[in-house]
Amino acid sequence: MIRREDTGLLVIDIQGRLAQIVHESEQMLANTANLINGARLLQLPVLWLEQNPERLGSTTASLAELLAPAEPITKYTFDACKEPSFVEAVRRTKVSTWLVCGVETHICVYQTVMHLKKLGYDVELVCDCVSSRTLFNKQLAMEKMAARGIGMTSVEMCLYELVVDCRAGEFRDLLKIVR
Structure with missing residues (x-):
């Protein structure tokens, strides 16, 4: 269970056109x-990445707005x-478990998730928040990650797991998010 x-x-x-064609x-x-929104409500540390933004474009505007005021970390690998x-x-956050979402599941998500695991982090792939240009590549990556010990979850599953109790102060607001 995640905590x-x-x-x-x-x-x-x-980001960019890729986010629209997956x-x-x-x-x-x-x-x-x-x-x-759920992560922000529960005050989780949030990191976001952009792959070669000069070529691929910025994070989708609707998500970038939710992720602000933090800035994305640019990467080329x-x-x-x-x-x-x-x-x-990652180290500065002092967390041991990462919920991961993004694109493309079989490339950047897969490679990053496997390396985080190698570094000793627990990783939960939020399966309804990942995608690839083809369903086949998404499914293949998810199967491969699951076989290598990566946890699989969904938005609702992980947010309910994190809020724990229907009496929690955030629960009513969380319901508004997931329904």
């Missing part, structure tokens, strides 16, 4: 907005853990 006090959210490369992009973007500023930002 609020040691969990953070990582948003990977939901499989079921509208639903993935809506789910990701709910996840970010597919595996974000090869970017020293990202690894330092």
Whole structure:
């Protein structure tokens, strides 16, 4: 079970035209907005990445607005853990578990998730907040990650897990997000 006090959210490369052409992009973007809103409500540390923004464009405006005032971490490697500023930002959060969402599931998400695990972090892939240009590549990446010990979750599942109790002060606001 994930715990609020040691969990953070990582948003990977939901940017430019790519965010619009991945499989079921509208639903993935809506789910990701709910996840970010839930993470903010629960005061989780949130990090976000942009892959080569000069070429791929900025984070989708609706998500960037939710992620502000923080700034994205720019990367050029597919595996974000090869970017020293990202690894330092991860370490500064002092969390041990990362909820991960983003695109593309089989490239940047997969490589970053596997490296985070290698660095000793627990990782939960938020499956309804990841996508690839093809469903096949998304499914293949999810199967491969699951086989290698990466947890699988959904927006609702992880947010309810984090809030724990229907008497929690944030619960009513959380309901507004997930419904």
